[in-house]
Amino acid sequence: KLNKYGRPLLGCTIKPKLGLSAKNYGRAVYECLRGGLDFTKDDENVNSQxxxxxxxxxxxxxxxxxxxxxxxxxxxxxxLNATAGTCEEMIKRAVYARDLGVPIVMHDYLTDNGLLLHIHRAMHAVIDRQKNHGMHFRVLAKALRMSGGDHIHAGTVVGKLEGERDITLGFVDLLRDDFIEKDRSRGIYFTQDWVSMPSVLPVTSGGIHVWHMPALTKIFGDDSVLQFGGGTLGHPWGNAPGAVANRVALEACVQARNEGRDLAREGNKIIREASKWSPELAAACEVWKAIKFEFDAVDKLDKPAS
Structure with missing residues (x-):
């Protein structure tokens, strides 16, 4: 639907979550899209205030x-967040979005109407981080694929949404691949054959910025969505320059990868080289140069008792 190939999709969650009028909200969307992003999105709080x-x-x-x-x-x-108090109201909003020609709707948990369905994992931690009575996010992700979702927030590995790399990529592969072998080291406890069931694009979002771009490109690959909220709208020059900075960083990383360069080892160098001819990226690099998230993951693989 978006006609983009050979690179991850680039998105942005509009901030602030609440407080903008509809007109100013639309202006923020326009500035981000005009600056080079592929799409923007509502946050889960944006409903009908x-x-x-x-x-x-x-x-x-x-x-x-x-x-x-x-x-x-x-x-x-x-x-467009079409979440509402009743199923009938949600369907009405989704149909209205379709009639406007908008290609994507978001639901805080429609497999019809020809729209892409973006699933926000709002409140997931209440469900999947309680080991005594919770449900693992891997199970929720598989249920989403079975029920017809198209995008789902899958963690970042490097941002603020915690998750060990192997575990995260385990359920990302469960979302994207038609067939996946059992691999307990990645939390895949049995072989899964999805036959012809459509795949789901993982969305990485939460605490990410231009310095994370090389790692995100390497970890998640082309079949993914890289979604920068504050990492776009927090740019000191405004929304459109923030979008330009992220687009330039992504294009630089994809080009470097295609040339055979190692994004893990040369990532920072690649971003610095690109910033020399993009003042927007240079400003973004300066703003986010010292922001880190350092914590241990809560979701760890169960180890067999000795």
Whole structure:
């Protein structure tokens, strides 16, 4: 639907989550898409508050999509949060989004209407991090694939959403691959054959910025969505320069990878080289140069008793 190949998709969660009018919200969407992102998205809190009713938000976001497409010549998208209090209201909002021509809707948990369905893992930690009565996120992810989702937040490995690399890539492969072998070292406890069931794109989002781009490109590959919220809108020059910085960083990493360079070893050098001819990226590098998330993962593989 977005006609992008050979690289991960690049997205952004609009910030602040709440407080913008529908018109200003649409302007933020336009600036990000015009700057080079493939799509933007609503956060889980954005619903239909008195200051930003859902219908107004849908209209201004649709206008932003069409305007940015006309100016860039690229296909753009926005994940409209269609979550509501009843199933009937959610369907009504999703149908309205379809009628506007918006390609993606988001649900805080529709397999019809020809729309991409973006699944936000809001409150997942309440469900999957309690070992006594919880449900592992791997199970939730597989249930999502079985029920028809298209995108799901899958953790970042390097950002603020914790998750060990092997475990995260284990359920990412369960989402993307048609067949996956048993591999207990990655938390895959039995062989899974998905036959012809459509795959799901993993979305990495949460605490990521331009310095993470080489690692994210290497870890998640082309069939993924790299989604920068504050990493776009926190740019000191504004929303559009933030989008430019992320797009330049991504293109530089993809080009370096295709040339055979090692992103794990040369990642910082690649970003610095690209920043020499992109003032937007240089400013972003300066802002986020000292931001790190250092903690132990809660979700660890169970080790057999000795």
């Amino acid at each position: 008195p200051f930003i009713r859902w219908r107004d938000r849908f209209l201004f976001c649709a206008e932003a999509i069409y305007k940015s497409q006309a100016e860039t010549g690229e296909i753009k998208g926005h994940c």
